[in-house]
Amino acid sequence: MITPLPHEKGFHVSWDQLHRDARALAWRLDKRGPGADGAWRAVVAITRGGMAPAMIVARELDIRTVDTISVKSYHAGGGKADTQREAEVLKSPDDAMMGDGEGVLIVDDLVDTGKTLELVRQLYPKAHFATIYAKPKGEPMVDTFITGVSQDTWIFFPWDMALQYVEPYRGKD
Numbered sequence: 001m002i003t004p005l006p007h008e009k010g011f012h013v014s015w016d017q018l019h020r021d022a023r024a025l026a027w028r029l030d031k032r033g034p035g036a037d038g039a040w041r042a043v044v045a046i047t048r049g050g051m052a053p054a055m056i057v058a059r060e061l062d063i064r065t066v067d068t069i070s071v072k073s074y075h076a077g078g079g080k081a082d083t084q085r086e087a088e089v090l091k092s093p094d095d096a097m098m099g100d101g102e103g104v105l106i107v108d109d110l111v112d113t114g115k116t117l118e119l120v121r122q123l124y125p126k127a128h129f130a131t132i133y134a135k136p137k138g139e140p141m142v143d144t145f146i147t148g149v150s151q152d153t154w155i156f157f158p159w160d161m162a163l164q165y166v167e168p169y170r171g172k173d
């Protein structure tokens with residue numbers, strides 16, 4: 001995990017916004033599969049952030065075969081630089097279903113440095129990689145995305161947030 005702290009800007013995504021953007025992603029992917037009818041065989045969510053987007057995409061495109069791949073990322077050697085980010089697969093999707101990934105949509109919430117998708121792409125080179133948000137470093141790793149944000153922006157997802165009381169700007173003396 002990369003921390004929000006060194007990031008200059010924040011981009012806050014509500015559930016509503018996420019739902020709209022995930023639907024936009026589904027519509028963009030509709031009838032773009034490799035078969036004659038353009039259908040996709042399956043959706044695979046990269047856990048955990050890809051699960052809500054993948055569910056919405058699968059619902060919109062009427063795809064009932066849904067699986068997950070669990071990727072854990074960490075900073076190699078305890079370093080802080082994004083370039084030292086490494087990733088490891090903790091749980092794989094069904095092998096027989098996946099093959100080389102042809103006709104499979106692999107969905108994540110965002111691509112940042114691209115390390116997560118780079119690893120999954122090596123495993124399933126013919127899959128189609130889709131994210132809702134993309135930062136410039138990771139863009140070459142993703143086939144379809146909806147919204148680009150700058151590298152120094154931290155995206156805050158609704159599942160990481162909570163509504164909280166805030167003191168009025170002009171508080172009591």
Ligand SMILES: O=P(O)(O)OC[C@H]1O[C@H](OP(=O)(O)OP(=O)(O)O)[C@H](O)[C@@H]1O
Nearest residue numbers: 001047048049073111112113114115116
């Ligand atoms: O392009 P990258 O630099 O690899 O970063 C993107 C990945 O980082 C986040 O997941 P994280 O590994 O933090 O786990 P989570 O989905 O369980 O929150 C995010 O959901 C992407 O999967």
Ligand code: HPA
Nearest residue numbers: 002112153154155156157
């Ligand atoms: O911008 C981000 N937001 C949330 N999780 C992330 N994981 C990598 N980058 C991000």
Ligand SMILES: [Mg+2]
Nearest residue numbers: 047048049050
């Ligand atoms: Mg993730």
